[in-house]
Amino acid sequence: MWFDEAARAELEEIARLDLRRVCRRVEAVAPGRIRVDGRWLLHLASNDYLGLAQHPRLKEAAAEALARFGTGAGSARLIGGTSSLHEALEEALARFKGAEAALLFSTGYQANLGVITALAGPGDLVVGDRLNHASLIDACRLSGAAFRVYPHLDAARLREILRVRRGKYRRTWVVTEGVFSMDGDVAPLAGILEAARAFEAGVVVDDAHGTGVLGAGGRGTADHLGVRAGEVIQVGTLSKALGGVGGFVAASRPVVELLKSKARAFIYTTAPPAAVAAAGLEALRVLEVEPERLARLRQNALAWRGRLSGLPFAAPFGEGPIVPVRVGESRRAMELSDALFEAGVYAPGIRPPTVPEGEARVRTSVTASHAPADLEEAFAALSAAFEKTGRNEIAV
């Protein structure tokens, strides 16, 4: 058919630009490791920061809920898909984030779509960090609001945009990640809030990578930076440090109630299975009773950052477990990633449009599951891969 031919031609063009994407089949997982192509590799690409995805207590809680409620919720939350577990999880998430209420979505991607399209629309203005996640960008576009970006982490430029444009619009929102997913740096929430306050804008923080990682007990970026929950709308995901799947928003009761009536990504989709809610609930409990996981994650993140700062590429800034190795061109990112793979380390290359043009990188992330020896092994492999790919001058 003509569309198959068209797809083939388009795919060839994507490959020519070194942007073809393929999934690697993972055969097994163990703490800090994955098996691919019959080999166990050190896993430097997981967002399961606390190792909760393999925790026996989460598995048990999910299995119990599975036995009781079955594999599917059967309908959307508003129709008949809300179980006591969904409600308990939302209450626990609200408490965890210090907010009045919370709402569960099937994924973090959908949470962003649902929240932003419900809060902003034609006649409104949304201003976002230039490096915001694709789900935030999609949400801003889909909302129908006017959409502007400010330079990465630049609260002063944000303020300037608000000063110039605010008057023309009804409602205005500032949208940022908490911990940036591909860079590992943290949004300057104090400066952002100050600008937002000055121009009567609301702030939405997507804390996919800060939840379970930063702040007291892993409460997230807002807590870490001393921002009160009532001042921002916090989006998060259960899919990363919390070891499961599903997105959520934590906000005031009126905002959450409005979302139930307005967020299409909540209304028009089947509820996550109760087993997903049970795993999420158990993750929050484990976070409380096993604080040593968070402590280990932080130790590893600190050690890994310290280690990488000795290599001749962009010194890792930011905090937390995400440390990008920026190499510039897509081809170089893929070469470095392939060399790491050969050396027994799994860390994929990240290319446009996930990151801006010319800023391709190998994204590394450490978890609580890594032992100090793992990090030494990873560092040795990275140094060797660098030698092998033979290029040391690196774009910052």
Ligand SMILES: *Cc1c(COP(=O)(O)O)cnc(C)c1O
């Ligand atoms: C992963 C991620 C999401 C999406 O979350 P999922 O639960 O995986 O859909 C949203 N925002 C950011 C910043 C992310 O890194």
